[in-house]
Amino acid sequence: MRQFFPVEDLARDERFVQTNMAERLADTRTARPERVPKSKSRAASAKLTPDRREASDAARGLMHGIMTGEIQALEGAGRTAHDFAAGDGTNDTIPFELKLDMARQAWDEARHVEISAKLSDWMGTELGEFAENTVLFSAACSDDPVLRLAGVNRALEGLAIDVFTQMKEFGDLAGDPFLEFCEDWMLADEVTHVKMGSDWLRKVTANDPDRRAKALEFQRVVDKLFSFGGLRGDSDESPIALARRFRELAGFSDDEVEVISEMDRDALEERKAQVQLAQEAAGLQPEPV
Amino acid sequence: MSEAVSTSTEASAVADFESGKVTVSPGDFRLVKFDGQQICDVVAEMAELVGIPNPIRIVVDETTPLARLLSELDGTSSDAQITIRAESGALEDTRRPTVFDHDRTATSIGRMLLRARDRMRPDFADVEPDIELSVEALAAWDAYSAGRLAQLGRPINQQRWLYNYRNRFGFSDDTDAAFERLWVADDIGWPDVMNP
Numbered sequence: 001m002r003q004f005f006p007v008e009d010l011a012r013d014e015r016f017v018q019t020n021m022a023e024r025l026a027d028t029r030t031a032r033p034e035r036v037p038k039s040k041s042r043a044a045s046a047k048l049t050p051d052r053r054e055a056s057d058a059a060r061g062l063m064h065g066i067m068t069g070e071i072q073a074l075e076g077a078g079r080t081a082h083d084f085a086a087g088d089g090t091n092d093t094i095p096f097e098l099k100l101d102m103a104r105q106a107w108d109e110a111r112h113v114e115i116s117a118k119l120s121d122w123m124g125t126e127l128g129e130f131a132e133n134t135v136l137f138s139a140a141c142s143d144d145p146v147l148r149l150a151g152v153n154r155a156l157e158g159l160a161i162d163v164f165t166q167m168k169e170f171g172d173l174a175g176d177p178f179l180e181f182c183e184d185w186m187l188a189d190e191v192t193h194v195k196m197g198s199d200w201l202r203k204v205t206a207n208d209p210d211r212r213a214k215a216l217e218f219q220r221v222v223d224k225l226f227s228f229g230g231l232r233g234d235s236d237e238s239p240i241a242l243a244r245r246f247r248e249l250a251g252f253s254d255d256e257v258e259v260i261s262e263m264d265r266d267a268l269e270e271r272k273a274q275v276q277l278a279q280e281a282a283g284l285q286p287e288p289v
Numbered sequence: 290m291s292e293a294v295s296t297s298t299e300a301s302a303v304a305d306f307e308s309g310k311v312t313v314s315p316g317d318f319r320l321v322k323f324d325g326q327q328i329c330d331v332v333a334e335m336a337e338l339v340g341i342p343n344p345i346r347i348v349v350d351e352t353t354p355l356a357r358l359l360s361e362l363d364g365t366s367s368d369a370q371i372t373i374r375a376e377s378g379a380l381e382d383t384r385r386p387t388v389f390d391h392d393r394t395a396t397s398i399g400r401m402l403l404r405a406r407d408r409m410r411p412d413f414a415d416v417e418p419d420i421e422l423s424v425e426a427l428a429a430w431d432a433y434s435a436g437r438l439a440q441l442g443r444p445i446n447q448q449r450w451l452y453n454y455r456n457r458f459g460f461s462d463d464t465d466a467a468f469e470r471l472w473v474a475d476d477i478g479w480p481d482v483m484n485p
Contacts, residue, residue, distance in 0.1 A: 174460070283319065
């Protein structure tokens, strides 16, 4: 079977339309909080909560993003289990036990795909209704398995922890029993996946500090990408909050979470400046974002 | 087809686009791949479908990908102008952001035209302006409007509107029964929309 599968060759049927971060960032509109009378809104915060006017459609879009993310996470874990020979972790090999963990993760992700597809149906979303951003699988294409652990298990699955926590809370507030239950169940798996990544990254690089540093640097790059221009972060302007407690359970140190929070803030400010410039260049007069 | 000076809020004056009784503002889009004629065509198609002869003005906010819609009416006669304010996400292809989508636009505009038509009825006279409506009122009105579009033959995903209705009124059998009554209704007043 073929090894090292590029993102362009992912198998999808005609329902799915793929996009990437470059295309996404080229869209210089901004999703600022709704402008309605203060008495009718919680407009001081952009957090995705059921009382927002656009909440149902925003939740549908996010759920679809979760589903396509799960498909790519399945593909990424499966690739890592297959792409590298079993060995001691040097010379492009990975420990056999790491392969087993990746196989287990692929099994988890396959269930998550099924759950997410059924949740999407429950929420009135058709498969492929929204664009599929392939940035997640891109992080799983490195030639170095340790970089994949950093990019996929720690950065990508870390984002999944944040998103699932937000969606679980959304389901709880809306009184949606299926959404809350399913997100809680998947969240437990994601914490495990991040912990696996953290543990294996330490083990495999125990005698190779340069490789570990390179992996952590790659993780920072991916984490900033996965902030999606401040979509995720501690700021009230970010719809998805940083799930600090669950990240702690998954093996992130306080310092690591703080670094991610700062990157989210930077990404948000950079995005706001980019949008402002683009809209002014287009001759429009954007409201302060 | 003619062009007139825009009254939209953009910094540079961009001519509106006019076709028949429909005006689109701005007439020239910079951040999205929309075309005034395409929008006019869909609006005219939907106005004919729901039976509205009034002049219609569409004001698109292309600076946001959100999809909020507002419908305003400057009177209740057949020549009263209907103004629909749409954030660009309400008219775009969700698979291809910034690209215009006929079906999504038809559903968005159709709902707003039905809302405007409702406001011409005496039993909707006391309803607050769209911008002041609660999320519950909007969900109920959207369910009633989307249901009527489905009755008129438009392809509508009923589950999407049921999910929105449940988010506002609770996840229960009573809520689902109320939604079903709204979905099949076609000639009810505001009190029945809120308490179907």
